[in-house]
Amino acid sequence: MSxxxxxxxxxxxxxxxxVAGLCDVRLSKDARWPWLILVPRRADVTEIFELxxxxxxxxxxxxDLVSAALKKVTGATKINIxxxxxxxxxxxxxxxxxxxxxxxxxxxxWGFGRAEPYRDAARNELIxxxxxxxxx
Amino acid sequence: MSxxxxxxxxxxxxxxxxVAGLCDVRLSKDARWPWLILVPRRADVTEIFELxxxxxxxxxxxxDLVSAALKKVTGATKINIxxxxxxxxxxxxxxxxxxxxxxxxxxxxWGFGRAEPYRDAARNELIxxxxxxxxx
Numbered sequence: 001m002s003x004x005x006x007x008x009x010x011x012x013x014x015x016x017x018x019v020a021g022l023c024d025v026r027l028s029k030d031a032r033w034p035w036l037i038l039v040p041r042r043a044d045v046t047e048i049f050e051l052x053x054x055x056x057x058x059x060x061x062x063x064d065l066v067s068a069a070l071k072k073v074t075g076a077t078k079i080n081i082x083x084x085x086x087x088x089x090x091x092x093x094x095x096x097x098x099x100x101x102x103x104x105x106x107x108x109x110w111g112f113g114r115a116e117p118y119r120d121a122a123r124n125e126l127i128x129x130x131x132x133x134x135x136x
Numbered sequence: 137m138s139x140x141x142x143x144x145x146x147x148x149x150x151x152x153x154x155v156a157g158l159c160d161v162r163l164s165k166d167a168r169w170p171w172l173i174l175v176p177r178r179a180d181v182t183e184i185f186e187l188x189x190x191x192x193x194x195x196x197x198x199x200d201l202v203s204a205a206l207k208k209v210t211g212a213t214k215i216n217i218x219x220x221x222x223x224x225x226x227x228x229x230x231x232x233x234x235x236x237x238x239x240x241x242x243x244x245x246w247g248f249g250r251a252e253p254y255r256d257a258a259r260n261e262l263i264x265x266x267x268x269x270x271x272x
Contacts, residue, residue, distance in 0.1 A: 046214070047203065047207070047214075047215055048199065048200065048203065048215075048217065049200045049203045049204045049207075049215075053197070053200075056196050056197070056200060057193055057196060059196075060192050060193060060195075060196040061189070061192070063184065064184065064185045064189075064192060067183065067184065067185045068185045071183070071185075077222075078182070078183075078220070078221050078222050078225075079183055079184075079185075079219075080218070080219070080220045080221075080222065081184065081218065081219040081220075082216070082217065082218040082219075082220070082244075083215075083216070083217040083218075084214070084216045084217075084218070084244060085214050085216075086213075086214050086216065086234055086241065086242035086243075087242050089214075098222055105222065106222030106223050107222075107246060107247035108218075108220060108244045108246045108247060110243065110244045111243035111244060
């Protein structure tokens, strides 16, 4: 069995804020939406159905934890969850806080426009709030 | 507790092909992509994290079953899974078979262009194959 190595594009486009039982929980560097990315720390997995049943349950509960925290911290209208992987094949799950009137609302975030960077203070404040909500 | 009633837009845009333990499994009427929609038969639920933990696990296993069947039947390059709900708030999960060069590849399917209807024969053949793959 080969070891888990994070995909280079995921590494450059997001920052780890927590490591859970299964996943590396990462914040997207795109400030347009509060956007977390869960990367199961398993090598050579592209599809959710390739995970073991136990890992699928762990992933489900980590998505649940992250979604609820993101909703609590942002007060979002709707949480969007997606596992696409058409470009980056390493399995990763997007959990995004959407609010009415945000960029491309009510359409999807993927492939829309250009990423906008966070200001350091805003990113650090969001990460602190998320870590607190995730630690409950 | 109120009873589950299928959202009107989901009803008009898709056709039920199977009822699983938790979800109504529906085929989208848009022929551009082989596209299934899982609707948990629970009233007044918008977010996955509002389901009970047991229902979340059921949903996970039904997504797994449907994803593997869709991959087997279509030979797709990548399965796309999404729970958005920005327009239709009743909880529903998209499971879509994507292939290189399909409409809007490698972008997402949501909000792209106009739906194209199935020919009856093509739809019936796909439904028959999916039901067979789902019944294993």
